[in-house]
Structures are given as C-alpha cells and as structure tokens.
Amino acid sequence: MFSPRGNINPVPTPPTTSNRWQIVTVAPHRLFFTLAAFQLFCSLAWWGVVLILGAQGKQLPATLPPRFGHSLLMIWGVFSFFIFGFLMTTWPRWIDAPPIPRRRYLWPAMIMTLGVVLIYVGLIVDQLLLLAGATTLAVGWSFGLVALLRVIPNRSGVVPLHIPLTATGLVVGLLSQIGFIAWLITWNPLLLRGAINFGFWPGLALIIITVSHRMIPFFSNSVIPDYRMVRPGWSIYFIAIGLAAHACYETLGWIEWRFLADLPLAVIALYLSSRWRLFSSFGVRLLAMLHIAFFWFAIGFILAALQSFAALMGFTDVFGYTPLHAVSIGGVASMAIGFATRVTLGHSGRPLKAGPLMWTLFLTLQLVAVIRVFGEIGSRLAPQIQTHYEFASALIWLVVAGVWLSQVVKIYLQPRIDGRPG
Numbered sequence: 001m002f003s004p005r006g007n008i009n010p011v012p013t014p015p016t017t018s019n020r021w022q023i024v025t026v027a028p029h030r031l032f033f034t035l036a037a038f039q040l041f042c043s044l045a046w047w048g049v050v051l052i053l054g055a056q057g058k059q060l061p062a063t064l065p066p067r068f069g070h071s072l073l074m075i076w077g078v079f080s081f082f083i084f085g086f087l088m089t090t091w092p093r094w095i096d097a098p099p100i101p102r103r104r105y106l107w108p109a110m111i112m113t114l115g116v117v118l119i120y121v122g123l124i125v126d127q128l129l130l131l132a133g134a135t136t137l138a139v140g141w142s143f144g145l146v147a148l149l150r151v152i153p154n155r156s157g158v159v160p161l162h163i164p165l166t167a168t169g170l171v172v173g174l175l176s177q178i179g180f181i182a183w184l185i186t187w188n189p190l191l192l193r194g195a196i197n198f199g200f201w202p203g204l205a206l207i208i209i210t211v212s213h214r215m216i217p218f219f220s221n222s223v224i225p226d227y228r229m230v231r232p233g234w235s236i237y238f239i240a241i242g243l244a245a246h247a248c249y250e251t252l253g254w255i256e257w258r259f260l261a262d263l264p265l266a267v268i269a270l271y272l273s274s275r276w277r278l279f280s281s282f283g284v285r286l287l288a289m290l291h292i293a294f295f296w297f298a299i300g301f302i303l304a305a306l307q308s309f310a311a312l313m314g315f316t317d318v319f320g321y322t323p324l325h326a327v328s329i330g331g332v333a334s335m336a337i338g339f340a341t342r343v344t345l346g347h348s349g350r351p352l353k354a355g356p357l358m359w360t361l362f363l364t365l366q367l368v369a370v371i372r373v374f375g376e377i378g379s380r381l382a383p384q385i386q387t388h389y390e391f392a393s394a395l396i397w398l399v400v401a402g403v404w405l406s407q408v409v410k411i412y413l414q415p416r417i418d419g420r421p422g
Helices: 017-024 028-055 066-094 102-124 127-149 162-186 189-221 233-252 259-275 279-283 285-312 322-346 356-381 383-412
Strands: none
Touching (some): 028 066, 028 102, 028 322, 066 102, 066 189, 102 127, 162 233, 189 322, 259 285, 285 322, 322 356, 322 383, 356 383
16 A cells, blocks of 8 residues: 555554564563463462362362462462563663573473473372472473573672562572472472462562562652652561561461561561552552552551461461461562553553553452452351352452453563564
C-alpha cells in the first residue's frame, strides 16, 4: 500500500511462531514472567481440583500428601520464576553491568520448566518422577544463581547491600530445595519442616522484602511530592536475621518463643511502611500496589507474634496458618504481581499506569488474602467452614491469575511499542 508521498506503509502482520519465540526470549523478564504466569495458573488449578475432590470425599491420585505438594509448587515452582525474572533484569542495572546474555537465562528457565512439568506428573503418577522433577528444578535454580553471580565481576558501579542479601535468599532457597529432595529420599520429618520453613521465610520472603526495601522508596521518590527516601541498612539486616530465626523456631516447634523473632519483624515492617508513606501512595495505583503488599508483611508478623504469645500462655493452634497466608498471599504474591506488572508495562514501552482491570485484579487478590486470613480464624470456631473458605479463596485467586495471565502474556509476545530493544 502506497502513501501519497510514495512511501510504503507496511501492513502489520502477526508474529510467526519463531518470531514469538525470539520476542519472548529477548529479555529475561519476558521469558521468566511468561513462565511464572502460566505456572501460577496451573498450580492454582491443581490445588482447586484437590479441594473440589476433597469436598466430595474423593482424592486426586497422589504420590504425596496434597498440602506438601502445594508447598513444593508455591515456594519453589511458582515464585522462583518471578524472582529470577526480576533479579536478572535489575541486578545489572543496580551495579551498572552489561545485561545477562540470552543463553545464560535461557538454560535456567528451560531446565526449571522441565523440573516443574516432571513435578506435576510425579505428584500424580510416580514418586521417582517427583524426585527427578524436584532435582531438575534445583539444578535449573543453581544455573540461574550462577548466571546472576557472573554479573558482579563485570560491574562498574558499587554493589548495594540488596545484592548480597538477595543472593543469600537464593542460596537458602537452593539449600531448602536440596533439603526437600533429601526428605523425599529419607522421609525424615525434620527435613521437610526445615525445607519448607527456610525455603519460604529466609528464602522467598527475604528476597521479596529485600527488593521492596530497595525499590519502593525509589519508585515513591519520583511520584510522591516532598518525598524523602528512607532505606536504613540496619532494617533489612534485622529483617534477614528475624526471618531466619522465625524459620528456626518454626522448624524446631518452639512456637511459644517465636515472638522473639516475630515481634521485632512486625515493628520494623510497620516502621518502614510508615516512613515510606503508605497512605500517600494511594493516588498512584501502580505504586499503591507495592505499598499495600508490603503492609501485609506487617500484618502477618503481628499475627505470628500474637500466635506465639498465645502458645506461651498455653493456647495451642491459635490462628492456624493465618500468619503464613497473610505473608504469602497478601505480601509475597501481591508484591510479585505488583512488581511484575510494573516491569511488564515499563519494559514494553507502555505508560506506568495500572488501568482499571489491573487495579481490580490486585484488589481482588487482596480479597483472597482477607478470605484466607479470616476464614482460617473462623474455622477454629466453626471447623465446617474450612472447605468452603479454602475453595472460595482458591477459585477467586485462580480467576485473578487467569485474567492477569491473559493480559501480560500478550504483551510478552509482542515487541516493545516504542521500538526499543528489550
């Protein structure tokens, strides 16, 4: 088609399969976030089926108790893709280093994906396949860790404290996976408790909170008027120590003394949320997502401290998994979605604005966290509601994950709209 000036106006054509592969693998966040979106949806779908069958008195064929499979998938099989997608994008920027070459993030992503596929099959068919899947996932994780560490020698800037802390979280995450693999071989319950607790608290949660400590003040500084960046180094170090201590107390079953870790964590999280000006962020939805998610950490730590105090006074099993789900859904999941949405928009050349749909999805995820928290508390008084609130929260979260997937993946499969690389 010719314009009046004689120039050719090309008619846009949909990318071919090979072109889509090149587009989705052109940057680490595209590849890892695509896999994260699909894996989040698949893991929630699997969990939903487990809950539906359980409500009917039936069981999905399983080689492992479903709750252990749920922990395996959520801690290492879902959020690991979010973590590597974000860190492989930001680490080079934080220390002024060249971007990570394509081959160095492609291999970890593919190996981890293979591991997750084997885990799904192994959870239903055979424990050896489950063991192979968990091992493969750990191998892919280690490849990703090495790819990140190779960025450091090529830096031209100062290494901020957030890099060694996120690296520590990745190492703890890898060691916890090895612990889970060892449990699959030995069935030692201490290995299972240690793997889950260390994999989540000083592993996954530490990474998410450390990234928040660096990025929330940075993003807020460019949006909130008269903002002063507050990122005290002591706070994140104390958080790291507190998360490790929480995992130790939890693993050893010393719940009544866990408040020694949980109470300082709650105080520090509240202090940071206040200094970062939580309420001032509400005028910018994309920023508010991050502030709201971080406030959930404070809520979770407060609930954990109260649970520990109750145990000290002789009241066992108060709140159940309430603190865990306040942190995991309200904090970790909300922050992962918030950061991934921001990176997706910014690195595709789109305006950094959360539209009505994205904002609704985020608020609906907050509803999931609220249902999970209050449902857990309510089930202590009325055990018959447990199946209902678990299913309701899983179903709503599945819908959120499905709609979010449909929105972000189509962006990952298209080039940047501003014509820039990445």
